[in-house]
Amino acid sequence: xxxxxxxxxxxxxxxxxxxxxxxxxxxxxxxxxxxxxxxxxxxxxxxxxxxxxxxxxxxxxxxxxxxxxxxxxxxxxxxxxxxxxxxxxxxxxxxxxxxxxxxxxxxxxxxxxxxxxxxxxxxxxxxxxxxxxxxxxxxxxxxxxxxxxxxxxxxxxxxxxxxxxxxxxxxxxxxxxxxxxxxxxxxxxxxxxxxxxxxxxxxxxxxxxxxxxxxxxxxxxxxxxxxxxxxxxxxxxxxxxxxxxxxxxxxxxxxxxxxxxxxxxxxxxxxxxxxxxxxxxxxxxxxxxxxxxxxxxxxxxxxxxxxxxxxxxxxxxxxxxxxxxxxxxxxxxxxxxxxxxxxxxxxxxxxxxxxxxxxxxxxxxxxxxxxxxxxxxxxxxxxxxxxxxxxxxxxxxxxxxxxxxxxxxxxxxxxxxxxxxxxxxxxxxxxxxxxxxxxxxxxxxxxxxxxxxxxxxxxxxxxxxxxxxxxxxxxxxxxxxxxxxxxxxxxxxx
Numbered sequence: 001x002x003x004x005x006x007x008x009x010x011x012x013x014x015x016x017x018x019x020x021x022x023x024x025x026x027x028x029x030x031x032x033x034x035x036x037x038x039x040x041x042x043x044x045x046x047x048x049x050x051x052x053x054x055x056x057x058x059x060x061x062x063x064x065x066x067x068x069x070x071x072x073x074x075x076x077x078x079x080x081x082x083x084x085x086x087x088x089x090x091x092x093x094x095x096x097x098x099x100x101x102x103x104x105x106x107x108x109x110x111x112x113x114x115x116x117x118x119x120x121x122x123x124x125x126x127x128x129x130x131x132x133x134x135x136x137x138x139x140x141x142x143x144x145x146x147x148x149x150x151x152x153x154x155x156x157x158x159x160x161x162x163x164x165x166x167x168x169x170x171x172x173x174x175x176x177x178x179x180x181x182x183x184x185x186x187x188x189x190x191x192x193x194x195x196x197x198x199x200x201x202x203x204x205x206x207x208x209x210x211x212x213x214x215x216x217x218x219x220x221x222x223x224x225x226x227x228x229x230x231x232x233x234x235x236x237x238x239x240x241x242x243x244x245x246x247x248x249x250x251x252x253x254x255x256x257x258x259x260x261x262x263x264x265x266x267x268x269x270x271x272x273x274x275x276x277x278x279x280x281x282x283x284x285x286x287x288x289x290x291x292x293x294x295x296x297x298x299x300x301x302x303x304x305x306x307x308x309x310x311x312x313x314x315x316x317x318x319x320x321x322x323x324x325x326x327x328x329x330x331x332x333x334x335x336x337x338x339x340x341x342x343x344x345x346x347x348x349x350x351x352x353x354x355x356x357x358x359x360x361x362x363x364x365x366x367x368x369x370x371x372x373x374x375x376x377x378x379x380x381x382x383x384x385x386x387x388x389x390x391x392x393x394x395x396x397x398x399x400x401x402x403x404x405x406x407x408x409x410x411x412x413x414x415x416x417x418x419x420x421x422x423x424x425x426x427x428x429x430x431x432x433x434x435x436x437x438x439x440x441x442x443x444x445x446x447x448x449x450x451x452x453x454x455x456x457x458x459x460x461x462x463x464x465x466x467x468x469x470x471x472x473x474x475x476x477x478x479x480x481x482x483x484x485x486x487x488x489x490x491x492x493x494x
Contacts, residue, residue: 003149009325010142013332017168017180024179025171033173033369034101034348036260040178042270045257048181049274050281051188051337052254055134058285059188059334064307066289070221072231076458077282079240084275086241087249088268094418095255096264102352103255110417112426118433119413120353123252124346126406128376131253131342132383135161138335139384141312145328158384165340166377170370173348174256177341181257184337191330192284195315198323199291203298210291219290230457239458244275246407246461250414253345339380346376405440408464409433416469422476432471440464 062073095103104123108116139158147157169176200210214220224231248254261267292314296303304313315327350372351357357365409432416422440463444456456463 003146005325006142006146006328009328010146010332013329014164014168016183017164017336020179020183021168021171021176024176032175033171033344034256034352036173036175036178038260038262040175040257040260040262042261042266043273044182045178045261045267046270046274046277048178048185048337049254049257049270050278051181051185051334052257052341053248053274053278054188054281054285055334055338058282059192059331060137060308060311062282062285063289063292064310066219066286067293067310068307069231070219071286071290072222072224072236074222074283074286075224075231075233075236076240076243077279079237079242080244081240081275081279083241083244084248084271084278086245088271090418091245091249091255091414092258092267092271093264095259096267100259101358102349103250103252104349104353107413107417111413111424111429114426115413115424115429116353118430119410120349122406122410122433123250123349126410127251127253127342127346128379128383129406131339131346132380132387134335134342135339135380136384136387137308138331138339140388141328141331145316154388155381155385158381158388162377162381162384165336165343166373169340169344170373173344174260174341177344178257178260180340181337184333187333188330188337189281191326191333192281192288194326195311195319195323195330196284196288196291198319198326199288199295199314202319203291203295210287213294214287214290217290217294219293228453228455230455232457235457235459238462239460242411242462242465243407243458246411246465250407250410251345252349253342256345256348257341343373343376343380346380347373350376405437405460405464408440408461409436409468411461411465412436412468412472415465416472420476421479422473423478424472424475425477428475429472432468432475436464436468436471439467 065073094106098106098109100106102120104116104119107119135158139154139161142161143154143157147154168180196210200207203209203213205213223233224236226232227234258267258270261270288311292310295301296310296314299318301314301318304310312327312331316324347369351369355368355372357368360368413429413433416424440460443450443463444460447454447456
């Protein structure tokens, strides 16, 4: 694609998002940024959440990882499905019951201030790293497609990218994100389907031929029963369950969308609907990956050095201009549908959990929120630039490894709080939260020696959470039979 065409696509795309921002930011107040005044239609939230859950990581990395791990990734998706049901009927009732803006406010009521700040801080680290890695993908594509041709350095590309997100989210926050995510999810799914069709036509296959090709390909194996394998079904499935709970149910980014629904029942319908569609979409991404590798083999296309480059290379250089345009729109949509809500969630957590914005004078709340929003944007910019310099891993693996270490303490804190009656020494909780990932890492690098050749995969999250729970038990100081009261968290004035 020519740089001029890329520029026109970006201008039109963001023009649409900014127009949506204008429409959704009318008649708003301070509460709108954080919870959309709880007026979002559940089916709109459900559809938009698909794009936010998938993100640019799935869009690029999942098709690329098919050659190395076949369809075994779907084992984790099956676990995700179970995890989403647990979120819908265990976590969402808890959040709605306490009428909270930040889900980590629960930790304050259950354990105390130190636990609250610890949970919020671990989310900030996890979300900043994860959202930066995802946005790194689209910045790289923009750099190759436009900025390199203009002789513009990568840091300028990142700065422009984040500035565009800030422009359409700074007024109405989550209310705008709900609607822009809907548009971006549609763009991403259209890109996925159109690419599969274009490969089908390029290989002169019928629909039954596509099914036969995928079935016969060496990449289509789903289930792995070797217990020593990193892709063993049981640990992939369980990892999928707990990754969904941690990275969605305990993630302010994802839960903030759910909490904009009018009622608990609508939020639950949203969760079940979105997770059902999500599973089918992930399967189609795996099918796309299989078709990409088969197509490259038949056409004699050289394999890129990085698996993350397989989809971009084929779409932008071997399937024609239309495929390149469709891919480009899809990757922008996939990345920004995650990044915009991440920026909103990061701003929410800092404002609510660390700055107690609801206790500030009403006249100062908007100024505080805007300042934090700018600060979070700047930090994201720095993280992306640093990752560009240092990264040499598959992005999908990097994101889940980071999540395994940072979401583990969060999962442990919530599980301990919800399913035990023990009190803990609140001021010592940060120590447990820091030591748990360290111990997890030590066990992981020595797992083959300690556990007869066993290799950990994404189930590191479970181990991390378990170590956190053990640490909290050691810090426990008797049972706490007093119920968590609702009213203290219902007095938010935002």
